[in-house]
Amino acid sequence: MITGYARRKITNAAALVLSACAAALGLFFLFYILADVLRHGIMSINLKLFTLDAAPPMMAGAEGGLRQAFAGQLMLTGGAVLIGVPLGILGGTFLAEYGRFSKIGRFISGLSDITVSMPSIIIGTFIYSILVKPFGGFNGWAGAAALAVIMLPIVIRTTEEMMRLVPWTTREAAFALGAPYYKVITQVVWRGAAAGIFTGILLSVARVAGETAPLLFTSFNNNFLTFDMSGPMPSLTVTIYQYAASPYEEWVKLAWAASFVITLFILIINILGRQFIKWRYKN
Amino acid sequence: MDAKRTRAVNGVFSGVTFLSSFTVIMAVLGIFACLCLESAPAVREYGFFRFITETRWDYAENVFGGFRPLAGTVLTSAGALLIAVPVAIGIAVFITELCPSFLKGSISMAIELLAAIPSIIYGMWGLFTFAPLIENTLQKWIGGTFGQIPFIGSFFSAQYAGGVSIFTASLVLSIMIVPYIASIARDTFSQTPAILKESAYGIGATKWEVIRDVVMPYCKTGTNSGIIIAAGRALGETMAIAYVIGNRHGPLNSLFDPYTTITSVLANEFNEASGLHMSSLFLLAFILFIANFATLTAAKIYIRKKVNR
Numbered sequence: 001m002i003t004g005y006a007r008r009k010i011t012n013a014a015a016l017v018l019s020a021c022a023a024a025l026g027l028f029f030l031f032y033i034l035a036d037v038l039r040h041g042i043m044s045i046n047l048k049l050f051t052l053d054a055a056p057p058m059m060a061g062a063e064g065g066l067r068q069a070f071a072g073q074l075m076l077t078g079g080a081v082l083i084g085v086p087l088g089i090l091g092g093t094f095l096a097e098y099g100r101f102s103k104i105g106r107f108i109s110g111l112s113d114i115t116v117s118m119p120s121i122i123i124g125t126f127i128y129s130i131l132v133k134p135f136g137g138f139n140g141w142a143g144a145a146a147l148a149v150i151m152l153p154i155v156i157r158t159t160e161e162m163m164r165l166v167p168w169t170t171r172e173a174a175f176a177l178g179a180p181y182y183k184v185i186t187q188v189v190w191r192g193a194a195a196g197i198f199t200g201i202l203l204s205v206a207r208v209a210g211e212t213a214p215l216l217f218t219s220f221n222n223n224f225l226t227f228d229m230s231g232p233m234p235s236l237t238v239t240i241y242q243y244a245a246s247p248y249e250e251w252v253k254l255a256w257a258a259s260f261v262i263t264l265f266i267l268i269i270n271i272l273g274r275q276f277i278k279w280r281y282k283n
Numbered sequence: 284m285d286a287k288r289t290r291a292v293n294g295v296f297s298g299v300t301f302l303s304s305f306t307v308i309m310a311v312l313g314i315f316a317c318l319c320l321e322s323a324p325a326v327r328e329y330g331f332f333r334f335i336t337e338t339r340w341d342y343a344e345n346v347f348g349g350f351r352p353l354a355g356t357v358l359t360s361a362g363a364l365l366i367a368v369p370v371a372i373g374i375a376v377f378i379t380e381l382c383p384s385f386l387k388g389s390i391s392m393a394i395e396l397l398a399a400i401p402s403i404i405y406g407m408w409g410l411f412t413f414a415p416l417i418e419n420t421l422q423k424w425i426g427g428t429f430g431q432i433p434f435i436g437s438f439f440s441a442q443y444a445g446g447v448s449i450f451t452a453s454l455v456l457s458i459m460i461v462p463y464i465a466s467i468a469r470d471t472f473s474q475t476p477a478i479l480k481e482s483a484y485g486i487g488a489t490k491w492e493v494i495r496d497v498v499m500p501y502c503k504t505g506t507n508s509g510i511i512i513a514a515g516r517a518l519g520e521t522m523a524i525a526y527v528i529g530n531r532h533g534p535l536n537s538l539f540d541p542y543t544t545i546t547s548v549l550a551n552e553f554n555e556a557s558g559l560h561m562s563s564l565f566l567l568a569f570i571l572f573i574a575n576f577a578t579l580t581a582a583k584i585y586i587r588k589k590v591n592r
Contacts, residue, residue: 012489016381022373023382026394026465029458033400033408040411091304098297099304108304114579115307117512118314118572119519121549125568126314128553129321149310156304180289182296210401213521213546217553237403241522244407259407263400270399274392 034263041260044253049261054223054239057248064250066258068225072140072234073209076219079144079229080208084151085201091152092159092197097185100164109160112153123149124214132218140229143219147208154207158200162193165281195280199273206269210262212237236262314572322566328559334566340532340548347563351532353570355449355544358535359524360517362453363460368510370457371464375506376494378465379472391469398462406526409455410447414527417454418446422539441539447529448539455523460513467512471505472498504589511582515575521546545571 048065055064091108099105123146131142166189174184190197215221219233221242226233236258243255325334325347337348378391422441429439441448475498483493499506529541530551545567556564 008489008492012491015491015494016376019373019376020381022370023377023390023394025370026374026397026461027390030393030397030400033404036408036412037404040407087303087306089303090300091306094297094300094304098300105304108307110583111311112307114576114583115311117515117519117575117579119521119546119575121519121521121546122314122318122568122572122575125321125549125553125565126317129317129565130313152310153307156307180293182293185296206399210403212401212403213550216550220554237401237522240403240407244410244526255407259404263404266399266401267396270396271392274395278388 034267037256037259037263040253040256041258041263044257045260049254049257053225054254055250057246057251064254066236066239066254068223069234069236069239069258071225071227072219073236075227075229076140076143076147076215076233076235077205077209079141080147080151081201081205083145084148084204085155087148088152088155088201088204089159089197092156093163093185093190095156095160096163097181097189109157112156115153116157119213120146120150120211121213121216124217127214128217138218138220138232140219140231140233143215143233143235144229146214146218147211150208150211150214151204154204155201158204159193159197162196162200163189165196166192196277199277199280202269203273206266206273210237210266212241216241318565318569318572322562322569324559325562325566328562334563335570338534340543342560345559347560349545349563349567349570351535352543352545352548352567354535355528355542356518356546356571358449358542359452359456359528359544360514362449363456363517364510364514366454366457367461367464367513371461371509371513372468372499372506374461374465375468375472378469379498380490380494391466394462394465396462397458398466402459402520402522403526405455405459405523409451409523409527413455414446414448414451416446417451418444422446422448422450426539438537439539440537442537443529443531443539443541445529445541447527447541448537449528449535449542450538452524452528452542452544455527456517456520459520459523460517463513463516464506464509467509468502468506471502471509474505475501504586508582508586511578511585515578515582518578519546519571519575521550525550 048063049067050065050070051067052063052065053068054066095105095109099108127142127146127149131145132138135142170188170192171184174188175181179187215235215238219235219238221234221238222232223234240255240258240262243251243258246252329337329348334349335353336350337346338350339346339348340351341347374394378387378394382390418441426440430436432439479497479501480493483497488496524544525547528544528547530543530547531541532543533540535542549564549568552560553564
């Protein structure tokens with residue numbers, strides 16, 4: 001006969017064991033996915049991956065790499081940083097300083113939060129209709145713009161948060177020396193928040209580096225090295241998508257290799273960035 | 284520098300920062316306007332309600348109905364939430380109540396890293412490793428047991444090979460959204476005032492009773508908003524779904540049938556589409572945009588209302 005107290009003890013134990021199982025399940029899938037990418041990707045990692053362009057499949061003795069995709073990815077991401085970061089830092093500055101008590105400031109801040117979660121494929125269709133269709137073809141600028149639209153709200157919100165962490169009394173100290181507001185912002189607040197903003201930018205770069213959907217309809221893909229942003233640009237992610245679906249074994253291997261590189265890059269930035277923020281803002 | 288010039292520079296600087304932040308509004312308005320314009324031909328051809336109830340998606344007849352992609356999006360998201368919510372809350376309970384403090388940081392970060400892994404990596408893993416695994420284990424087992432039940436048995440038996448199905452898609456999606464719910468639930472759980480918990484322990488409640496009757500009700504707002512945000516994410520998830528859903532425009536007769544979602548049909552067909560087909564795809568994108576935007580706005584308003592009270 002199980003008494004009320006014993007039953008409560010059993011329920012308690014069962015619930016706690018289940019919650020531990022949930023945590024174990026989460027960790028299991030993280031390591032399962034990482035191990036899988038490592039297992040498939042590590043074999044195809046060699047110098048040729050970075051120094052050779054893609055070779056046509058099924059050609060006897062042809063050796064191929066993904067140099068064109070690495071170069072394209074760097075240019076697309078670089079373009080996105082050039083557009084998204086200045087706009088994001090300035091915009092976040094408005095939200096944290098000039099517009100901090102205004103209705104419009106709060107509205108933009110809330111809208112940015114919503115935009116952070118917007119499906120990236122929608123941003124792809126949007127950029128397609130303003131930057132691809134009117135210009136008659138896929139181009140690298142459109143890809144960079146799509147990534148910039150994804151970056152913008154992330155950078156805006158991080159900048160705002162980091163600038164708000166700078167104590168108001170610090171600004172007052174600068175005001176008391178007679179500094180105008182813009183000087184207080186650029187020489188005091190930005191300096192105080194620089195480490196946090198920089199980390200936020202790195203994390204947003206890691207986020208867009210793994211984006212595929214917005215590039216499908218904008219920069220598309222090709223299989224040769226190009227530095228011309230007005231034509232289709234290869235990228236690691238779209239290359240993964242196309243190669244993984246191809247019937248050629250060589251291409252599937254390259255897709256895994258690219259997956260490995262991109263996952264490693266994103267994990268390292270995320271782990272270092274988060275640790276740094278935790279350490280910097282502990283107090 | 285005289286005061287006049289200083290004031291002018293300050294004015295210009297504040298103006299520039301304002302315009303920069305205004306680009307967010309411009310982008311959202313731009314997306315709304317573009318999707319509206321581009322989807323207009325499809326709306327004119329079918330009308331909105333006929334479009335969302337039309338099941339055919341036929342290139343030969345040039346008829347494009349949104350019912351199946353819409354249903355696919357709703358079903359995969361609902362299935363993913365059904366699995367992810369209890370798991371994520373379990374993770375949050377474990378981290379806040381059970382985990383030894385030296386492990387707390389690393390386990391939290393590991394769970395959050397699940398959200399940092401790119402969608403396309405989930406797709407690669409899902410297609411080449413997870414889908415075949417599901418086909419040989421869960422799918423076989425469910426088909427072998429529930430598949431024998433008369434009338435509803437066919438719903439549990441597989442007709443297609445490869446393991447790509449609406450079931451696999453929901454599972455992969457659930458792994459992807461767990462971190463969003465878990466991290467928000469963990470943050471709110473850990474903010475429950477100790478005095479509330481201690482008074483419950485004081486009258487003899489067990490740990491689970493404290494969690495169920497004190498912590499969870501106290502954290503309802505936070506957890507619910509985490510779930511809504513995760514739902515928004517699930518609706519718009521693209522690449523992983525495009526790999527594991529199978530992209531099939533056909534009736535859904537079984538849990539293990541390949542199917543289609545708004546995002547997977549966009550990823551697969553957008554670049555080859557033109558005319559009415561293209562416009563129909565834009566209409567699907569527009570519906571997804573509105574659904575995602577409404578979901579996340581609801582989460583924002585919900586939090587604000589609860590916090591103000």
